[in-house]
Amino acid sequence: MADVFGGGEGNQKKADGAADAINRMLQNLVIKCAKEEGIRDYFHVGVIGYGAQVGPAFSGALAGQQMVPISQVGNSPARVEQRNKKVSDGAGGLVDQPVRFPIWFEPVANGGTPMGQALGQAKSIVENWLTQHPDCFPPIVINITDGEATDGDPTVAAAEIRRLKSSDGEVLVFNCHLSSQRASTIEYPGNGDGLPDKFAQQLFQMSSTLPEHMRAIASQSGMSVNEGSRGFVFNADLVALIKFLDIGTRPSALR
Amino acid sequence: MEIVATDFWLPKNGSSEAEYEDASAIAEGKLRFAVADGATETSFSKIWAKQLVRAFVDGRLSIPIVTDELGPLQSRWQKIVHRHPLPWYAEEKASDGAFAAFVGLQFFDARSETDVKTNWRAAAAGDSCLFQLRDGKIVESFPLEDSGSFNDRPNLLGSVANGNGSLETMSRAGGPVFAGDVFFLMTDAIACWFLKEHERGNKPWDLLQGQDQSSFRDLVTNLRAEKEMKNDDVTLVRIDFIA
Numbered sequence: 001m002a003d004v005f006g007g008g009e010g011n012q013k014k015a016d017g018a019a020d021a022i023n024r025m026l027q028n029l030v031i032k033c034a035k036e037e038g039i040r041d042y043f044h045v046g047v048i049g050y051g052a053q054v055g056p057a058f059s060g061a062l063a064g065q066q067m068v069p070i071s072q073v074g075n076s077p078a079r080v081e082q083r084n085k086k087v088s089d090g091a092g093g094l095v096d097q098p099v100r101f102p103i104w105f106e107p108v109a110n111g112g113t114p115m116g117q118a119l120g121q122a123k124s125i126v127e128n129w130l131t132q133h134p135d136c137f138p139p140i141v142i143n144i145t146d147g148e149a150t151d152g153d154p155t156v157a158a159a160e161i162r163r164l165k166s167s168d169g170e171v172l173v174f175n176c177h178l179s180s181q182r183a184s185t186i187e188y189p190g191n192g193d194g195l196p197d198k199f200a201q202q203l204f205q206m207s208s209t210l211p212e213h214m215r216a217i218a219s220q221s222g223m224s225v226n227e228g229s230r231g232f233v234f235n236a237d238l239v240a241l242i243k244f245l246d247i248g249t250r251p252s253a254l255r
Numbered sequence: 256m257e258i259v260a261t262d263f264w265l266p267k268n269g270s271s272e273a274e275y276e277d278a279s280a281i282a283e284g285k286l287r288f289a290v291a292d293g294a295t296e297t298s299f300s301k302i303w304a305k306q307l308v309r310a311f312v313d314g315r316l317s318i319p320i321v322t323d324e325l326g327p328l329q330s331r332w333q334k335i336v337h338r339h340p341l342p343w344y345a346e347e348k349a350s351d352g353a354f355a356a357f358v359g360l361q362f363f364d365a366r367s368e369t370d371v372k373t374n375w376r377a378a379a380a381g382d383s384c385l386f387q388l389r390d391g392k393i394v395e396s397f398p399l400e401d402s403g404s405f406n407d408r409p410n411l412l413g414s415v416a417n418g419n420g421s422l423e424t425m426s427r428a429g430g431p432v433f434a435g436d437v438f439f440l441m442t443d444a445i446a447c448w449f450l451k452e453h454e455r456g457n458k459p460w461d462l463l464q465g466q467d468q469s470s471f472r473d474l475v476t477n478l479r480a481e482k483e484m485k486n487d488d489v490t491l492v493r494i495d496f497i498a
Contacts, residue, residue, distance in 0.1 A: 027344075034344040036299045036336075037273070074344050100343040220406070 017178050019107035021144050021237050022047065026104050028242040030074035039071035043245075046125055050118035052110040059106050066125060077102035115149035119157035123164070130166055138169040142238060143206075146178040148199045158206035169211065174231030175203040176238045185236040188218065190228035200234055207232040214244035256373060256434050256496045258283055258362070262290075263471040263491040268479055270488075276301040277442050277490035278355075280308035286362040287312040290490050292383050292442040294354040294411055298345065299336050303353035303414045306332060311359040318361060318378040319427055325412070332414040352415030356381025358397075358440050360494075362432060373496075375438070376429035380422075381409035384446035387430070388437045388460055393453060398426035402451040405443055434498035439463070444487035448478060463493065 026045065033042045046067045049057030056066050060078025081103060084096035119141075126139045141161055164171040183196045188210060192201040207230040210218065218225045231241065260283055266275035276293035278301070289308040293300025306328050310316045316324050336349050358379040365374045377385050379398040382405050387395035399405065410424050437460065441449060452459035462474060471491070478484035 027347075030344045031348050032296065034298055034348040035274075036301070036345065039344065075342070077343075080343055099347070102343055 016107045018144055018146055019103075019105050021176060021178065022105045023101070023103055024237060024239055025142070025144075025242065026073060027102055028239050029245075030070060030102075032242055032245065033070050034074065039074040041069040041071050043070045044068065044129075045070055045073055046122075047105060048118050048121055048125075049105070049108075050114050051108065051112055054114055054117045054121055058104050060104065062104065067129065073104065077104050078106070079103050112150050113145065113147040114151040115143070115145060115154040116151045116157045119143070119154055119161060123157065123161045126161060126164055126171055130164060130171075133166070135167045138166050138171050139164075140172045140174060142174045142176065142241070143203075144176040144178065144238070145203070146180070155202060155206050162208055170208070172208040172211070172231060173206060174238065174241060175207045175233075176236070177203050177232070177234045179235055181235075183235060186232075186234040187236050188223065188225050188229040189232060190226045190230070195234065204230060204232045210244070217244045256432075256498060258286070258494060258496060260288060260492060260494045263466065263468060263489075263493070265472050265475050265489045267488050268476070268486045275488050276304060277488040278304035278308045279440070279490050279492050280312040281492060282312035285312060285314060287314065287359070288361075288438075288440060288492050288494060289357065289359040290383050290440040290442055290492055291358075291412075292356040292381070292488065292490070294356075297351060297353045298348045299332065299414070300353035300355055302335055303332055303412075304355040304357075307355055307357050307412060308359075311357075316359065318359065318376050319425060320359075320378055320412075320422060322422060325422070326416075329414050329416060350415075352413045352417075354411035354413050356383040356409055356411050356443065358383040358385050360385055360438060360440060373432040374429060375432050376427065378425055378427050380425045381411045382443040382446065384439075384441050384443070384449075385428070386439045386441070386446075386449065386460075388439070389433060389435065391458065391460075394436075395428065395430060396450065397428045399446070399450070402447050402454060405447045409443075432496055434496055436496045438494040438496075440490075440492040440494075442488065442490045444485040445475070445489045445491055448484040451483075463491070 029043060029045065030039060033040050044067045047057045048055065056064055058065055061076040062068055081101045082098055083101040085099045086094040087097045089095040122141045126141065129139055158173050161171055161173050177200050181196055186194060189204065192204045195201045195204055210225060210229045210231055215225050215229060260281045262279040262281055264275065264277060264279065266272055276295065277290065279290045281288050289311040291304035291307045293304035310328055332353065341349060358377060360375060360377045362373055362375050364371045377397060382399060384399055385397045386393055449459045475484060475489050479486050
């Protein structure tokens with residue numbers, strides 16, 4: 001789920017940031033499930049955009065679809081851009097290496113941040129999913145936003161999602177706050193003390209505590225997490241979160 | 256002494272045989288045996304696991320394995336992977352390399368002035384294990400010694416040069432062999448179960464006695480259903496020294 005539209009100054013730039021964040025997240029999720037024979041459907045993914053409208057936000061061939069198996073996501077980006085990735089030159093420096101960057105989700109700058117409505121829609125999709133898959137790994141709702149909710153208090157809708165569960169555990173709500181403030185990055189805090197504003201604190205409160213298995217993988221990856229750590233990041237991306245999703249043996253040498 | 260070796264395997268429950276990513280190799284004539292476990296989160300790891308066990312039993316990998324021996328295997332892996340153009344995700348994934356846990360076992364004769372004794376030596380990376388049994392007791396548990404040592408991020412052998420760091424952390428072991436000794440090579444799920452049962456005072460090796468492929472599959476299927484064994488690809492090589 002992502003706030004595509006933003007509001008106020010620097011709209012386009014912030015919207016680009018949110019779109020990049022979601023595209024990178026989808027890309028990493030696809031790569032995680034990629035095997036030599038194709039993409040294994042370990043996950044189904046839905047993307048809801050919220051701004052002038054609230055609804056399914058895939059572009060291209062997947063436009064209008066609510067939940068899509070990850071193999072279809074991987075095979076149907078709207079387009080694939082060429083971008084540069086910094087890689088080691090083997091002599092202590094960095095060089096640009098061209099990489100293919102798939103795009104599923106386009107940035108659109110437009111007013112409004114109806115977060116409560118978007119969370120409500122996410123809740124109904126998750127409820128429906130749980131009816132069909134009562135024993136599944138608990139769904140994860142990831143809210144990526146750059147602005148404050150303009151349709152009331154979103155904490156109620158977030159709490160309603162967190163109360164849903166499969167036989168395997170509670171549904172998780174994670175939040176990613178992309179702020180235009182020049183504040184330093186905060187990842188998976190255990191309390192809201194160091195957060196720069198009321199809105200960041202609200203998103204922190206809305207976020208689930210990281211379950212034990214995710215904390216274990218985060219610790220093994222060298223991240224600083226504790227028992228109270230929540231699925232919340234401020235001015236950071238959530239790509240690391242993808243690594244916390246356990247689908248099997250992961251070599252310690254792998255990034 | 257006569258050697259009888261058998262391998263057993265079963266893919267993860269819910270996966271097809273094509274998705275099985277472990278590998279085993281037996282070369283009774285060369286007295287070399289190996290198992291490897293391709294990491295789920297890397298792609299083309301089945302090919303890599305197969306390359307490692309075959310190279311070991313053919314004698315192209317020694318104990319200890321050195322970087323120069325791994326190089327040709329890594330080049331070969333690159334060639335196989337890039338035989339056809341890859342979609343964006345497969346390309347990205349392949350650039351990270353494939354990884355595999357590995358344990359290789361070799362027997363050899365140590366000659367003294369008075370006699371010839373059979374010895375073994377082994378090398379391991381990650382959580383694939385070797386157990387040596389004598390008179391109903393574990394006399395060697397290598398490289399892991401307790402069921403609590405298994406985690407989801409083992410040091411593995413990589414198919415790309417920058418994944419070679421684990422060569423330095425590879426473990427080695429060895430010792431004498433006596434008639435009646437039994438050796439097991441196992442990938443992690445069954446090795447972890449084996450140690451856990453042993454820690455409970457049970458003799459899991461009794462359950463691995465006299466198995467054929469079909470009864471082995473039944474055994475593993477039941478242990479998975481009872482949550483005694485993690486649902487993962489399972490591979491076992493059993494080597495009996497008969498007097």
